[in-house]
Amino acid sequence: xxxxxxxxxxxxxxxxxxxxxxxxxxxxxxxxxxxxxxxxxxxxxxxxxxxxxxxxxxxxxxxxxxxxxxxxxxxxxxxxxxxxxxxxxxxxxxxxxxxxxxxxxxxxxxxxxxxxxxxxxxxxxxxxxxxxxxxxxxxxxxxxxxxxxxxxxxxxxxxxxxxxxxxxxxxxxxxxxxxxxxxxxxxxxxxx
Amino acid sequence: xxxxxxxxxxxxxxxxxxxxxxxxxxxxxxxxxxxxxxxxxxxxxxxxxxxxxxxxxxxxxxxxxxxxxxxxxxxxxxxxxxxxxxxxxxxxxxxxxxxxxxxxxxxxxxxxxxxxxxxxxxxxxxxxxxxxxxxxxxxxxxxxxxxxxxxxxxxxxxxxxxxxxxxxxxxxxxxxxxxxxxxxxxxxxxxxxxxxxxxxxxxxxxxxxxxxxxxxxxxxxxxxxxxxxxxxxxxxxxxxxxxxxxxxxxxxxxxxxxxxxxxxxxxxxxxxxxxxxxxxxxxxxxxxxxxxxxxxxxxxxxxxxxxxxxxxxxxxxxxxxxxxxxxxxxxxxxxxxxxxxxxxxxxxxxxxxxxxxxxxxxxxxxxxxxxxxxxxxxxxxxxxxxxxxxxxxxxxxx
Numbered sequence: 001x002x003x004x005x006x007x008x009x010x011x012x013x014x015x016x017x018x019x020x021x022x023x024x025x026x027x028x029x030x031x032x033x034x035x036x037x038x039x040x041x042x043x044x045x046x047x048x049x050x051x052x053x054x055x056x057x058x059x060x061x062x063x064x065x066x067x068x069x070x071x072x073x074x075x076x077x078x079x080x081x082x083x084x085x086x087x088x089x090x091x092x093x094x095x096x097x098x099x100x101x102x103x104x105x106x107x108x109x110x111x112x113x114x115x116x117x118x119x120x121x122x123x124x125x126x127x128x129x130x131x132x133x134x135x136x137x138x139x140x141x142x143x144x145x146x147x148x149x150x151x152x153x154x155x156x157x158x159x160x161x162x163x164x165x166x167x168x169x170x171x172x173x174x175x176x177x178x179x180x181x182x183x184x185x186x187x188x189x190x191x192x
Numbered sequence: 193x194x195x196x197x198x199x200x201x202x203x204x205x206x207x208x209x210x211x212x213x214x215x216x217x218x219x220x221x222x223x224x225x226x227x228x229x230x231x232x233x234x235x236x237x238x239x240x241x242x243x244x245x246x247x248x249x250x251x252x253x254x255x256x257x258x259x260x261x262x263x264x265x266x267x268x269x270x271x272x273x274x275x276x277x278x279x280x281x282x283x284x285x286x287x288x289x290x291x292x293x294x295x296x297x298x299x300x301x302x303x304x305x306x307x308x309x310x311x312x313x314x315x316x317x318x319x320x321x322x323x324x325x326x327x328x329x330x331x332x333x334x335x336x337x338x339x340x341x342x343x344x345x346x347x348x349x350x351x352x353x354x355x356x357x358x359x360x361x362x363x364x365x366x367x368x369x370x371x372x373x374x375x376x377x378x379x380x381x382x383x384x385x386x387x388x389x390x391x392x393x394x395x396x397x398x399x400x401x402x403x404x405x406x407x408x409x410x411x412x413x414x415x416x417x418x419x420x421x422x423x424x425x426x427x428x429x430x431x432x433x434x435x436x437x438x439x440x441x442x443x444x445x446x447x448x449x450x451x452x453x454x455x456x457x458x459x460x461x462x463x464x465x466x467x468x469x470x471x472x473x474x475x476x477x478x479x480x481x482x483x484x485x486x487x488x489x490x491x492x493x494x495x496x497x498x499x500x501x502x503x504x505x506x507x508x509x510x511x512x513x514x515x516x517x518x519x520x521x522x523x524x525x526x527x528x529x530x531x532x533x534x535x536x537x538x539x540x541x542x543x544x545x546x547x548x549x550x551x552x553x554x555x556x557x558x559x560x561x562x563x564x565x566x567x568x569x570x571x572x573x574x575x576x577x578x579x580x581x582x583x584x585x586x587x588x589x590x
Contacts, residue, residue, distance in 0.1 A: 091367035091416065092308050100365065102274055103306045109273035117550060118501070131418045133459055135498065138550075142335045142589075147320045147328035148278035148297040149363075151230050151268050 075125040078163075078185040080172040083108065087189045094130050096173060098140040099150040104171060112153040113165050113174035121159065125175045129190060228270035236262045236333040236587035244576035245567060248287035251581065260585075261285045262331050264296065276301040282331055286348065287568060296320075296331070297356055308367065315361040315378075322376045322410035323354050323425050324451045324466050330355075333587035337464070337496050337506055338543045339555050340583065344490035344512035345451065345468050347566040353382045353429045353447050357406060371415040378408045384431040384445075401431040401445060423453040433477070441478025446471070460498050467491040469516070487516045502547040506557070510539040512565045521563075533577040537565035553587040 077093060079085065084106045088096075095101040096110055104110055115122040117134050126134045144150030156162045159180045166172040167184035181187070240248055241256035249259030261284070268278040279298040285291035297320050303313035320328040329335040330346055346354075359380020366373040384401035412423035429447040433440065448471040455464045470488040477483050492510035499505070513519040514535045521535030543557025559581040567575065 089308055089367060091372055094418075095311070095365070095367070095372070101306055101311060102270070102276065102303050105307050107273070109270065127459075131416075133457075136418070136457065139335060142332060143329050145230075145232050145268070146234070146264070146266060146280065146332045146335065148266075148268070148276075148280060148299040149301065149315075149328075150276065151228070151270070152232065 074178045075121055075129060075175050076178055076181070077129065077173065077175050077188040077190065078166055078181070079174075079188050080111075080166055080168075080170060081184070081186055082170055083173065083186075083188075085188060086186070087191050090131070090190050093188075093190050094132065097126075097130055097137065097153070098132075099144045099153060100140075102150075108171045111169045111172045113156050113162055113169075113172060114153040115156060115158070115162060115175075119158075121175070121177055129175070225269060225271045228268075230266075230268050232266040232268075232590060234262065234264045234332050234334065234587065234589040236585055238339060238583055238585040240581065240583050242579055242581045244579040245564060245581075246287075246573075247567065247581055257287070259285055259287050260583075261291065262333065263293075264331065274303045274306070276303070284331060310364065310366045312364045313362070315363070316359075318356050318358050319361045319378060319380070320356050321354060321378065321408050321427065322412075323408065323427065323449070324468070325421075325423065325453050325455065325464065327354060332589075333555070333585060334553055334589050337494065337504070337545075338508070338541060339557050339585045340541075340559070342466070342490075342492040342494065342508060342510040343539065343566040344492055344510045344537065345466055347512070348568040349566065350447055352384055353403070353431065354427075354449075355383065357382050357403075357408065359405075369416075371413055374410075374412040374414070376410050380406060382406050382429050382431065400435075401433050404430040404432050404444075406430050418457065420454070420456045422455075423451075425449070425451040425453070440482065443477030443479075443482060444475050446473040446475070448473070462496045464494045464496070465492065486514065489513045489516045489519070504545040506541065506543045506545070508539075508541040510537075510541065512537045512563075514565050531575070531577070533563045533565075534567075534575065535563075535565055537561060537563035537567075551589055553585075553589075555585045555587070556583065558582050 077088075083104055085104055092101065097112060097114070099112060102110060114137075115125075117138055123134055126132050126137055130137070132140075141150075141152050145152050154165065156165055156174070159176055162174045162176060163180065163182060163185060166174040167182075173188070176185075237258065238248075238260035239256055239258055240251040240260060242251040244252055246252050246257070249257030251257040263283045264280055266278070266280040268276060270276055277300050280296040281293045282296035283291050283293040295318060297318050299315045299317045299319050301313055301315045303311060305312040322328060324345055326336065326341050326346060330341055333339070357378055357380030359378060361376060361378035361380070363374070363376040365375075382403040384403045406427065406429040408425070408427040408429070410423055410425040412421065414421045427447070427449055431445045431447075433443045433445060435441060449468055450470075451466055451468040453464075453466045455462060468488075468490040470490065471485065472488065473485045475483050490510075490512045492508055494506065494508040497505045514521075515524070518524055519536060521532030524530060524535050525532040539559050539561045541557055541559045543555060545553060545555045547553050561579050561581065562577060564575045564577075564579075
């Protein structure tokens with residue numbers, strides 16, 4: 001899949017919508033490609049039929065292939081079941097993962113979990129959901145720790161451990177690829 | 193000691209105000225406070241070689257100098273869920289022999305408000321001054337783009353004054369539609385070290401400087417896309433000189449810097465620039481010859497390029513003038529006070545950083561310098577106008 005820097009507002013929201021609603025928004029690009037044959041200007045009498053056929057095919061493909069192409073590899077923010085928040089703003093997400101925010105809106109302590117800096121999932125999470133680069137996050141952590149204004153996030157080795165630690169830690173927050181999701185955690189959507 | 197007494201009074205007063213105005217901190221019901229204990233540290237050792245002029249030890253002698261070492265230990269704890277306690281001890285050797293560990297910062301930070309639109313908190317204790325982009329963590333190699341920070345702004349001569357203050361600091365972070373606005377204002381007593389006495393040519397005198405109530409503030413804006421950051425920092429730092437019996441008499445020292453900072457980030461490169469005006473004033477001295485005002489000017493432009501994930505290349509031009517009205521020092525020399533080149537410095541730097549492991553950083557850099565304007569006074573004997581400085585540094589953190 002070609003990586004494109006997301007339009008902050010729309011793509012990032014799309015990529016963090018819970019799985020049940022992600023089918024349509026998951027692959028707008030593939031829908032455009034499906035309509036290509038229609039541009040070859042067939043005879044007028046076939047146009048109506050063609051449009052129907054192409055439209056149906058596109059829908060079918062969207063339903064079957066769409067999620068497999070994009071959404072499964074989307075990274076979503078996950079939180080402990082006890083965390084009340086279901087939607088947070090981008091800025092708040094950035095402040096949480098930059099270790100500047102200490103409590104959830106309900107007053108509960110935030111516990112941040114992160115994958116290693118060079119983990120591809122961490123890279124995608126930082127770039128697509130937070131709009132920052134992994135090296136910027138690392139610098140932000142070093143700065144809060146060594147200036148006495150914050151603590152470092154809890155490191156985890158892989159997505160399995162991420163899921164377990166977020167599920168078992170009150171106030172826990174982290175991120176996962178969508179296909180690694182389990183009911184032990186809930187998804188937090190990012191909005192503006 | 194009156195100094196300590198004043199600090200205690202200040203802290204007591206702040207606590208009292210805090211207790212009255214803010215919601216009370218809430219116990220961390222979810223976890224044992226000791227579960228939140230974190231210990232971090234860093235260690236770095238440099239090797240300096242120069243053709244002329246000693247910097248941080250005998251760098252111009254045969255084997256160069258190894259007298260640049262930084263060792264830090266950092267402990268933090270969240271005893272209550274909105275309270276952070278953090279302390280850092282730093283042992284730093286930079287040419288001189290005094291590397292005894294000292295308290296770098298020691299803060300109780302209470303984040304009183306934290307919601308989707310803002311967070312607001314207060315820090316009590318010894319806090320790091322938000323001065324330009326780099327001051328708060330200037331001794332941690334991993335947070336620096338180069339081994340030496342641009343010396344025109346982060347120089348040694350008044351380091352102790354700029355570093356940290358004992359008092360109260362309030363911070364506010366506003367999440368706006370297009371980005372984040374951060375404000376920090378601090379009131380406290382700076383630490384006036386021997387560097388100040390020496391910089392002002394009073395190292396031989398019996399008297400010494402003592403930090404007095406000082407103010408520092410920073411306003412910083414970070415755009416929502418994470419591409420650029422801009423900041424304005426200002427401070428009014430005061431120290432009192434006491435030598436009642438001696439020839440100097442009592443007096444006051446003011447350091448009033450303004451720093452404008454700007455950084456643009458792309459995935460593989462960053463462009464950073466800072467411009468500072470530094471007003472330095474001596475007043476109230478019994479000996480009127482000492483009372484003086486000067487306005488210094490500093491700026492640098494820095495390009496960093498990241499490649500192959502672990503490497504970073506840096507190119508920087510850094511310029512300092514101790515007196516804005518006499519940038520090339522010619523008037524200074526004409527007045528018979530010393531060489532013109534001791535009043536300014538122009539430094540072209542290029543360097544490489546290699547993160548061979550998330551915990552290990554190796555760096556090398558070369559400075560081509562004209563002038564000795566920021567050479568630490570202790571090192572500034574038998575100087576040359578044009579000189580080169582080569583540095584290597586290995587750093588470790590945990």
